[in-house]
Amino acid sequence: EDQVTQSPEALRLQEGESSSLNCSYTVSGLRGLFWYRQDPGKGPEFLFTLYSAGEEKEKERLKATLTKKESFLHITAPKPEDSATYLCAVQAGNNFNKFYFGSGTKLNVKP
C-alpha cells in the first residue's frame, strides 16, 4: 500500500540552528514528490517538486533533496518566520490522479 511517513512530528529550533526534516515513502512508481508549507488555519503553500532520485531544489533557506526511498527538507539558519507545518506528498505512478500526504512536521523556530 502506498504510504508517506514524516519525521519528526515536531521540531523546536533556535534561530540560526540548521536541521533537516524527513519524508520517507513507499509507493509504486513515484511520479513526483511535493513539499508544502502550511500555516495554522490556512491552505498548504507549494514549495518544491522533485521528480527523480538525486534531484535537488533550493529556495531561500530551504533545500529539498530526493533519494529512491526518502526526501529531506534542509533548513539552513532558520528564522522565526519559518515556523509552520511542513507537509510532503507523493504522486504514485499506479494512481497518478491521487496525492498521498504525510502527517507533517510542525517546526517552531524560537528567536
Add this chain to the structure above:
Amino acid sequence: DAGVTQSPTHLIKTRGQHVTLRCSPISGHKSVSWYQQVLGQGPQFIFQYYEKEERGRGNFPDRFSARQFPNYSSELNVNALLLGDSALYLCASSLGLAGPAYNEQFFGPGTRLTVL
C-alpha cells in the same frame, strides 16, 4: 493573479444536514482536487476532476460527491453529515493530470466545516 478561491470560509451545520462547498481554480487550470484535513493530520484525498470528469476517488463514503462545471469551478457535496465530518476542506487546482509542472497542485485557503 488570483489564486484558488473557496467559499464559504466557515460553516456550521448539525448532524444529518447537507452541505455544499465551492471552489474556483487558478485561471487556466483544468483540474480540481478536493481534500479533507482533520486537525493534526495531513490532507486526505477525496476526489479529482479534470475536464468535468471524475479522474480519481479516495476512500470516502458515497455521502461525498462532487462535480466540475464548464468553467472548471467545482462543488463538493456532503450528505447526512456526521460529527466526524468536521474538518478543513481544501481545494487544489493544477494545469492538468500528468507531466512536469502539469500536476503541481496549488491549494485554496479551505473551508472550515463544524458539525454539531
